[in-house]
Amino acid sequence: MDFGLTDKVAVVTGASAGIGLAVARGLAAEGANLVLVARQAERLNEAAQALSSEFGVRAVGAAADIATPGGVDAVLEMTTGEFGGADILINNAGTGSNETIMEADDSRWQFYWDLHVMAAVRLARGLVPGMKSRGGGVILHNASICAVQPLWYEPIYNVTKAALMMFSKTLSTEVIKDNIRVNCVNPGLILTPDWVKTAKQLTEKTGGDWEAYLQSVADENAPIRRFGTPEELANFFVFLCSDKASYSVGSSYFVDGGMLKTL
Known part of the structure; x- marks a missing residue:
């Protein structure tokens, strides 16, 4: 099946390992060029070189902390400089937390808010104008089943992922007029x-x-x-990036092996 992704440009955050790397690999297999974003430059550049060699696409590493405005600016500058903009944004960067609400201080809340929510806001603000000029695009948010079915030991993760899910829904209604489709994926247990x-x-x-x-x-x-494997989840991301999912707008999809207990 041709997903129509050849020569598209995708920015993938948290792309040096795990889900992000699997999504990047899936997009590269379909002919998409890549801006891989993570903090560890050496591992990131190794991944970029490997994907370029295996699939014959252009892949560059953008070593940046996207929890900061400066880190986001660095990603935007590299994307513009290397490709003139992007067609796809995968907001995947994130990490679990472990705390109680009574014991976690403001700085801990702020860290996860910046990483899970503001990074997505800032990247969208920076990339949407270019997507509009290119005729449209796709933005996908990797949230979590914890956005709606929280785990007791990571309340901050639960709250910020729920906020990311709502940001995805709200953004989708604002940019669909520009042919930019926004959706959210809520994984369950991914190894x-x-x-x-x-x-x-x-x-x-x-x-x-x-x-x-x-x-x-x-x-x-x-x-x-x-x-689930990262590759199983990546297959779903690739589909949502494609023109085969052209009527999918503003939705949240659970890829969880049946873990969600509600309708």
């Missing part, structure tokens, strides 16, 4: 390097069977009884 790292830490003193721990998490939460 990222962070999950593996956490599982190894939690089982270090009890025998180290981290795989059994992850299986227990899947058994408890997902009727499919397994974690």
